[in-house]
Amino acid sequence: MEQSIENKLIKADKAFSEWKKVPFEDRQRLIAKAAEILKNNSEKFGTIITTEMNKPISQSIAEVEKCALMMNYYADAENILKPEKIDSEFNYSEVHYVPKGVILGVMPWNFPFWQVLRFAVPAMLAGNTIVLKHASICFGSGNAIVEVLLEAGFPEGVFQHLEVGHKEVKEILEHDTVKGVSLTGSGKAGGEVASIAGLNIKKSLLELGGSDAFIILDDADLDEAAAAGVKSRLQNCGQTCTAAKRFIIDEKIEDVFLPKFIAEYQTYVLGDPMNKDTVIAGMARPDLADELEKQFTKALENGAEIIIPLERISDNEFKPGLIRVQQGNPILQEELFGPLGIVMTAKNDDEALQMANNIPFGLSNSVWTANKDRQLFFIENLESGTVNINRMTSSDPRFPFGGTKASGYGTELSLLALKEFVTAKTIVGN
Structure with missing residues (x-):
């Protein structure tokens, strides 16, 4: 030493x-x-x-x-x-x-x-x-x-x-x-x-790490959920352990919610990090961008579909991407640390819960529903250190912060x- x-x-x-x-x-x-x-x-x-x-x-x-x-x-x-x-x-x-x-x-x-x-x-x-x-x-x-x-x-x-x-x-x-x-x-x-x-x-x-689920049910405020979901995925260029990474959408509202979500996603345009109006800039290092690109390719090789392409425009900058992923894709066992989101659809609350929990991580989850019984179902059964109801994850000094599982x-x-x-x-x- x-x-x-x-x-x-x-x-x-x-x-x-x-x-x-x-x-x-x-x-x-x-x-x-x-x-x-x-x-x-x-x-x-x-x-x-x-x-x-x-x-x-x-x-x-x-x-x-x-x-x-x-x-x-x-x-x-x-x-x-x-x-x-x-x-x-x-x-x-x-x-x-x-x-x-x-x-x-x-x-x-x-x-x-x-x-x-x-x-x-x-x-x-x-x-x-x-x-x-x-x-x-x-x-x-x-x-x-x-x-x-x-x-x-x-x-x-x-x-x-x-x-x-x-x-x-x-x-x-x-x-x-x-x-x-x-x-x-x-x-x-x-x-x-x-x-x-x-x-x-x-x-x-x-x-x-985390691979937090952001679950949008059919009685949610869809405009609010779309805005909060995109912010949660893309702030700090997606380089946040508690970022929403997997968007699990109730299939009954997918046709209404997904266009709102995509439109909001596309408002995050790359800018100069020293400009106070910039909402997203490049990643912290080129090697981190290389890793994200490899994960994007791996997801596609295992059946993921492109909703918005992850487009690399410099050694550390991407136009943010969005992919549709089915259960069983090995990318779901990893953390995506960068501006790439995953969309999944669930037939019902039980399937949404199963999808949310079927990962190695257990940091934080967000659930969007107006129904108290449905809220309670997810509060009691999600495997994570934090559950957020009708809000994105953000740590607060007053509340304990930590994870479970990996x-x-x-x-x-x-x-x-x-x-x-x-x-x-x-x-x-x-």
């Missing part, structure tokens, strides 16, 4: 010994200050995001502002980590929530501020210190977050950016100072990191996230 990385890990561990003693309310004040800095400089930080990974600037600014919103939620949150009294016959009868120590964050490029802060803020508020391994194209974002937290008054060493590649993750996670890891990324990366953590008896949290485990956001990287320490006796 490079000496500079070793030094940062030792610094994080030393910082932890002091940071864990800082009162919860004092940590909250620092988080509020950092939120203010982000909000007041959202355009500056949004420009870093767009420069690094090509997101339309208006979406980058919104990402920074959402970080500030989330941080203010935690700055005002109830302290659920206070010692908890348990009724018993003992004089000492308590549960204490003790932070674990240095936590490694392995974070992706698609939301370079949000993903990092979403994991780091509750972990730091709980008393842990953070070392970040950011995506290789997002080192500017990682360094900017460090600067914001230092400017807000966080002690040095509480949050550090390591600027390393994937090869170094194993060594870092095996280091004695590191006590846990949170990874947002692909299933392959998640499996590798979880196996290293497991072998070393360290806590892991995984937020992995989409990972553990909780981000909400008060529950404060307990992800703590030990419940039982105190009993007389």
Whole structure:
């Protein structure tokens, strides 16, 4: 291990010994200050995001502002980590929530501020210190977050950016100072990191891929569903784990809904990512575009039909595509990370549910129906960490966020996230 990385890990561990003693309310004040800095400089930080990974600037600014919103939620949150009294016959009868120590964050490029802060803020508020391994194209974002937290008054060493590649993750996670890891990324990366953590008896949290269903039933508001569905598929150029990826349409309304959906889809025209009116730009890297093109070809080779062709116009830009896919197509076992949507039709609610669940992933789903009984049927039977009724998926600091099946485990956001990287320490006796 490079000496500079070793030094940062030792610094994080030393910082932890002091940071864990800082009162919860004092940590909250620092988080509020950092939120203010982000909000007041959202355009500056949004420009870093767009420069690094090509997101339309208006979406980058919104990402920074959402970080500030989330941080203010935690700055005002109830302290659920206070010692908890348990009724018993003992004089000492308590549960204490003790932070674990240095936590490694392995974070992706698609939301370079949000993903990092979403994991780091509750972990730091709980008393842990953070070392970040950011995506290789997002080192500017990682360094900017460090600067914001230092400017807000966080002690040095509480949050550090390591600027390393994937090869170094194993060594870092095996280091004695590191006590846990949170990874947002692909299933392959998640499996590798979880196996290293497991072998070393360290806590892991995984937020992995998704292939979310967007189910439109015959009593839905079709205009609203069409607009929300397209936005959910194409924002951030389709590079979102919780994007709607499979549109399951009740066959009774397909003739009415699909033309509305196609018309809305075709309003997303490629533009300059630095223009505030741009709704879709190129993908983050050419190799990601290559991968999407291969998946498009694979889907077609296995019987998919083109509704709107996925048209590549540069090394990383596509005109968004839409394909009709039948059950059994192997593309349904993969995540499409880019501007390509899948359309399927269902004969009834039971078939729509079966289609929605018949994938390896379980991140989030969206169901559009006005009928309460039908809503309840999907709420109770969809296999996912989140179910949205008559709205597209978007994470909210107030609600737990996480997946099931191959989409990972553990909780981000909400008060529950404060307990992800703590030990419940039982105190009993007389």
